[in-house]
Amino acid sequence: MEGSKVIINNVDGVRENGSSSDGRPPTPSSAAAYHHCLSSGGTTSLRAKSLVRHPSLVKARSSNIPIEPRLSEDDSDSEYAPLLRSGAWADIGSRSSMEDVYVIADNLMHDYALNNSNARPSAFYGVFDGHGGKHAADFACHHLPRFIVEDGEFPEEIERVISSAFLQTDTAFAEACSLDADLASGTTALVAVVIGSSLVVANAGDCRAVLCRRGKAVEMSRDHKPVCLKEKRRIEASGGYVYDGYLNGQLNVARALGDWHMEGLKGQDGGPLSSEPELKSTRLTEEDEFLIIGCDGLWDVFMSQNAVDFARRRLQEHNDPIKCSKDLVDEALKRKSGDNLSVVVVCFQPQPPPNLIVPRRRVQRSISAEGLKELQSFLDSLES
DSSP states (O other): OTTOOOEEEOOOSSEEEEESSSSOOOOOTTGGGGGGGBOTTSSBGGGGSOOOOOGGGSSOOOOSSOOOOOOOGGGTTTSOOOOOEEEEEEEOTTSSSOOEEEEEESOHHHHTTOOOOOOSOEEEEEEEEEESSSHHHHHHHHHHHHHHHTSTTTTTTHHHHHHHHHHHHHHHHHHHHHHOGGGOOEEEEEEEEEETTEEEEEEESSOEEEEEETTEEEEOOOOOOTTSHHHHHHHHHTTOOEETTEETTTBSOSBOEEOTTSTTTOOTTOOSSBOOOEEEEEEOOTTEEEEEEEOHHHHTTOOHHHHHHHHHHHHHHHOOHHHHHHHHHHHHHHTTOOSOEEEEEEEOSSSOOOOOOOOOOOOOOOOOHHHHHHHHHHHHHHHO
16 A cells, blocks of 8 residues: 555553554654654654664574465565555553554555565554553554664565564663663563565564454464463573462563563563564465454453454454454453453455355255155145
């Protein structure tokens, strides 16, 4: 979409919504809170620096979630090209403050002023669930996409670039907090990047992305809870512990950006709270209908398949990703979700999801001659 605009929701309020087709992004209400990261012209001072690979990612790192191979350059001419449409909705829910942030950009190259002659689709979507304040979520929302698009290896080495961007954002926020202690906070982060027909999802925390593939829910992320066996082992190997379901008795997530102010969670040499994301990628096809990205407030009351079924019915009714996002938020409120709610829905097709017809098995039935006689006798008795 040449006319798309990046939409960022980071304004405190009861209800927020955004679409990829109209409206200007809200003015960041907390921009002054981390003014030391902004130039007088409103652009980030981080852009003036030469972006380099995070030291921990100089060598390739393996993901805990299998990653499908990317398309080769020889396949680029014949690859499937999704038609991207997106919408989002947020609600403060029963909380006293809104700490969720989302961003949608259906045309990543255009929206972030990149010179790229490649006509393949490119998009960026993200949700950030803040805790202990909203500053970390706002910071990540504004800076993480920049770290991605301004990396010299983007988009060729997209998985490594995204992983590096998470760690670069976390390090930059630590520097910001060292200049202004009032920024102290943390945030989970989940982003989805589309390059051509490749979808890459990176997650650090308990937000979740679920792909609808011909009506079936395909989870594109894993919730990072301290009680998960894999996360618990990593935490304990890093010198931390899990108490009553909480990391070091303090956080109910095992991965997050920020939280540098919390003792024993992070340090220059690492720590039990990790900012490294898990990645999962897939190649989109005509069977892929839409993607749901939501903060944990949605998944507290929705199972993945349940959310896909619900969203699919709504899209069949109105084929509007904005309305679908609002429908999911409203339903979560009806189901008594006790958290902030932020949902992004990304459609990959111009038409609504088709009705799925389950083929019926052909069953041959036969009736005996005696049965036919009994049936005929019964019919004759009705006429008499």
